[in-house]
Amino acid sequence: MANIKIVSYDKSKNDRFAGDKFSLKDKNLHLSVEVREINLFAAILDKDTNQYLAWTSYNRRDEKDTKRLIEHILKEEILNHPFSSSSVVFTHNSAMLIPSAFFSQDSVRDYLKQQNLIKPGETPCSDFIKNNDCYSVYAVDSNDYTLLKEKYPQAVLRHHSSVFVEYLLALHKGNTGNQVHVFVFPGYMDIVALQAGKLVLYNRYNFHTANDFTYFLLWVYEELKLKPEDCPCFFYGEIQEKTEMFDLAWRYLKNVRIADKISRFTFSSMLESIAQQRYYSLFMQYLCI
Numbered sequence: 001m002a003n004i005k006i007v008s009y010d011k012s013k014n015d016r017f018a019g020d021k022f023s024l025k026d027k028n029l030h031l032s033v034e035v036r037e038i039n040l041f042a043a044i045l046d047k048d049t050n051q052y053l054a055w056t057s058y059n060r061r062d063e064k065d066t067k068r069l070i071e072h073i074l075k076e077e078i079l080n081h082p083f084s085s086s087s088v089v090f091t092h093n094s095a096m097l098i099p100s101a102f103f104s105q106d107s108v109r110d111y112l113k114q115q116n117l118i119k120p121g122e123t124p125c126s127d128f129i130k131n132n133d134c135y136s137v138y139a140v141d142s143n144d145y146t147l148l149k150e151k152y153p154q155a156v157l158r159h160h161s162s163v164f165v166e167y168l169l170a171l172h173k174g175n176t177g178n179q180v181h182v183f184v185f186p187g188y189m190d191i192v193a194l195q196a197g198k199l200v201l202y203n204r205y206n207f208h209t210a211n212d213f214t215y216f217l218l219w220v221y222e223e224l225k226l227k228p229e230d231c232p233c234f235f236y237g238e239i240q241e242k243t244e245m246f247d248l249a250w251r252y253l254k255n256v257r258i259a260d261k262i263s264r265f266t267f268s269s270m271l272e273s274i275a276q277q278r279y280y281s282l283f284m285q286y287l288c289i
Contacts, residue, residue, distance in 0.1 A: 015056075015057060015058045015059050016056065016057045017054070017055075017056045017057075017078060018054065018055045018056070018270050018271050018273065018274055019044070019053055019054030019055060019056075019078075019268065019270050019271065020053070020054070020268075020270055021054070021077065021078065023053050023054075023268070024044060024053060024054065024081050027046050027048070027053070028046065028047045028048045028084050029044055029045065029046060029047065029053075029081060029082075029083045029084060030044070030045040030047050030083060030084065030085045030086065030087070030286055031043075031044055031079070031081075031083040031085075031086040031087070031152070031155075032044075032045065032086075032087055032089075032282055032283070032285050032286055033079075033086070033087070033088045033089070033148070033152075033155075033282075034088075034089045034091060034160075034279070034281060034282040034285070035088065035089070035090050035091065035092075035144055035148070036091045036092060036185070037060075037091075037092045037186075038059065038060045039057060039058065039059060039060060040057075040058045040060065040070070040073055041055070041056070041057050041058075041279055041282050042055070042056050042078070042079060042282075043055045043056075043279070043282050043283060044078070044081070044083075045265070045286055047084065047085075049266075050264060050265050050266065051265065051266045051267065051268060052265055052266070052267045052268065052271055052283065053268050053271075054078060054268075054270075054271075055271055055274050055279070055282075056076070056078050056079075058073045058076075070143065070144060070147050070148075071147060074147065074148075074151045079151075083152075085154070085155075085289075086152045086154065086155040086156075087155055087156040087157070087158065087285050087286065087289045088148050088152065088155050088156070088157045088158070089157075089158050089159065089160055089163055089281055089282070089285050090138070090140050090144070090157070090158075090159055090160065091159075091160040091185060091281065093117065093122070093138055093139050093140065093159075094117055094138070094204045095117075095136045095137060095138035095159045095160075095161040095162075095204070096111065096112075096115060096117065096136070096137050096138075097129070097132070097134045097135070097136055097137075097161070097165075097202055098111065098134060098135050098137055099133065099134050100128075100133045100134055100135065103126075103134070103135045105126065108124040108125070108126050108137055109124040111137050112124055112137060112138070112139055117137075117138070117139060118139040119139070121141065121142050121143075122139040122140060122141055122142055123139065123140050123141075123142045123145045123146075124137070124138075124139055125137070125138055125139065125140050125145070125157070125159070126138075127158045127159055127162035129162055129165055129166050129169075130166065131165075131166055131169035131170055131173075132165060132166075132169060132199050136158075136159050136161045136162040136165070138159040138161070140157075140159075145157070156289040158285070158288070158289065160183070160190065160281055161190060161202060161204075162288070163281060163284065163285045163288040163289075164181075164183055164190055164192060164281060165192055165199060165202055166288040167284050167287060167288050168181055168192055168194065169194070169197070169199060170287070170288075172194055172197050173197050174197055175194070175196065175197040176196050176197070177196070177230070177231070178193075178194065178195050178196075178226055178230060178231040179193070179194045179231060179232055179233075179234065180192070180193050180194075180217075180220060180221070180226065180231060180232070180233045180234070181193075181194070181233075181234045181236070181259070182217065182233060182234070182235050182236065182239075183236040183237045183280070183281065184213075184235060184236065184237040184238045184239040184245070185237055185238055186238055187206060187207065187208070188204055188205065188206045188207065189204070189205055189207065189213065189216070189237075190202070190203075190204050191203055191204075191205065191216070191217070191220055193220060193224055193226070195224075200224060201220065201224060203220075210244040210245045210248050211248070213245045213248070213249070214245070214248040214249055214252060217233070217249055217253070218252055218253075221253070228252075228253040228254060228255050229254070229255060231255070232255045232256070232257065233249065233253055233255060233256040233257070234256075234257060234258070234259040235249075235256065235257070235258050235259060236258075236259050236277065236280045236281075237277070237278060237280060237281070238278060239258070240258070240277075241258060258277060259277070259280070261276055261277070262276075262280070262283055262284055262287075264287065265283065
């Protein structure tokens, strides 16, 4: 079986599948789903071996009726195995972090309204971030939320900020140094700054150019009085070496690098062609639910 095949319903030929569906039979499986503005990604993990067996990508671009498209996607065979657990992460829309001492579940919509972080047709949501004793508050498209909740009623639904912060705090617990971690999406980035293993900043920044990208990155270093030589910057997501964004960041900070792959998991041979770095939040979410 070829590593990549075209998912038949998509006329644009941009939707892809990697894996062998027959390898999923009689396995203890976890389904991870990541919903972006114009894409839906999914990965299937064998929980007994800690190996990812399948990955798939669906393109939502240029669809006027996104509700109908989500319904169509969720009928795909690869998303309808008998999973023993599942999780969904939403990446679009900004989130705000609120300490537990000041958080009220009844006030989630009000928090979002005060910061203009919710629009008509969106559902207010919140996630508890155990490692930081705080809540991530955000809004999700109501159609997406309802369809995914109905499809996977036992799934853990979270925002990208929650899994990214939770993952980094667990990974660097006890670390005595300073670090900046930048997850890059098309047009925006989530920045997390850690000092001695503690969260000192989480924020989302929208950018249009590599200069914008670098400006916000340098602003974080300046605002937190971080010295680039003592504070490495790790990149995740839609960024690679020898690109304009990476080169500009390296020019001013020097101490920048692409984050290492997740060591907790292995990947089947059919997933070797997948850019694991690009889908880091998809592959790490099982560790943060």
